[in-house]
Amino acid sequence: MVHGGAGALDNVNNDKEAVRYLEGIRSVLEHGRRILESGGSALETVEQCASLLEDDPVFNAGAGSVLNEDGKVEMDAAIMCGASLKGGAVAGITNIANPIQLARVILAESEHVMLIGSGAQRFADHWNFDFVPDHYFLTSDRVAQWEEAHRTHRMGLDHDDVELLDRMNSDKYGTVGAVARDSKGNLAAATSTGGIVNKRYGRVGDSPILGAGVYADNDTCAVSCTGFGEDFMRTALAKTLSDLIEFKTLDGPAAAREGIAYLARKVNGRGGFILVDKQGYCSAAYTTKKMIHGWIEHGGQTFCGF
Ligand code: ASP
Numbered sequence: 201m202v203h204g205g206a207g208a209l210d211n212v213n214n215d216k217e218a219v220r221y222l223e224g225i226r227s228v229l230e231h232g233r234r235i236l237e238s239g240g241s242a243l244e245t246v247e248q249c250a251s252l253l254e255d256d257p258v259f260n261a262g263a264g265s266v267l268n269e270d271g272k273v274e275m276d277a278a279i280m281c282g283a284s285l286k287g288g289a290v291a292g293i294t295n296i297a298n299p300i301q302l303a304r305v306i307l308a309e310s311e312h313v314m315l316i317g318s319g320a321q322r323f324a325d326h327w328n329f330d331f332v333p334d335h336y337f338l339t340s341d342r343v344a345q346w347e348e349a350h351r352t353h354r355m356g357l358d359h360d361d362v363e364l365l366d367r368m369n370s371d372k373y374g375t376v377g378a379v380a381r382d383s384k385g386n387l388a389a390a391t392s393t394g395g396i397v398n399k400r401y402g403r404v405g406d407s408p409i410l411g412a413g414v415y416a417d418n419d420t421c422a423v424s425c426t427g428f429g430e431d432f433m434r435t436a437l438a439k440t441l442s443d444l445i446e447f448k449t450l451d452g453p454a455a456a457r458e459g460i461a462y463l464a465r466k467v468n469g470r471g472g473f474i475l476v477d478k479q480g481y482c483s484a485a486y487t488t489k490k491m492i493h494g495w496i497e498h499g500g501q502t503f504c505g506f
Contacts, residue, residue: 205374206491242388253376260374265394267346282387282416289314289408349398377424387422405429411439420445427471452477460485
């Protein structure tokens with residue numbers, strides 16, 4: 201399963217942008233299918249799928265990241281392995297084209313779960329990551345979106361560039377995520393984001409926090425969230441979903457229904473998630489009008505939609 205953000209997405213109805221989003225999601229899903237069919241692991245699959253979404257500038261991650269209050273990119277990402285419960289995460293990083301790949305190296309090669317800012321960049325340098333220049337991220341759309349947010353002193357979520365949002369009326373989020381179950385029954389999850397438009401310098405959202413914006417445990421499910429990050433941190437939503445399966449013995453679809461109701465009830469949270477459970481059943485739920493997402497369940501047909 202993959203997602204490309206939740207929100208109102210009013211601006212993508214009936215126009216070529218909608219097609220563009222769905223094509224992006226579909227091709228990433230097919231790529232994931234090929235990896236899994238050829239025996240690739242869930243971890244490998246979510247890393248590659250998230251990387252492709254990071255490379256696509258229509259999504260708010262990697263190349264398409266939104267800009268902070270200083271007009272700069274600060275990205276967050278995390279990846280988690282359901283077999284080992286190992287995770288790797290980065291927060292507040294710049295100049296790295298694929299933050300999810302750096303998160304994967306942190307998972308595999310460091311004794312830590314999360315590295316931030318210049319420490320993460322130093323680690324990237326040690327592992328021979330290429331550094332891309334600032335202008336790699338500065339598309340004209342992103343600059344225009346940021347200028348409007350900055351001028352009106354508002355913070356917002358990516359997909360709200362039509363009507364820039366504040367805490368009460370924000371309606372669109374653009375993070376990317378992937379979850380997968382491989383033929384051995386291993387689960388994995390990945391989430392990557394530029395965060396929120398015009399966010400404070402140094403703000404970190406839910407995406408790199410294990411248990412908030414991402415979680416995977418072979419005994420329960422793999423989850424990737426998108427939406428107003430603070431709501432997902434306050435409810436530890438990804439881990440809550442896992443706990444509903446672990447301790448309440450719900451299946452994935454039932455946990456998804458309870459989890460989304462919990463997000464709404466507790467904090468009036470805005471956003472959604474994708475979830476694949478240990479049996480390979482796919483669920484998606486959101487409190488926003490829409491969420492760009494898709495899945496291939498048990499190797500069957502590809503579903504893509506809002
Ligand atoms: N959850 C992300 C954040 O708060 C934003 C998003 O999903 O678009 O940083």
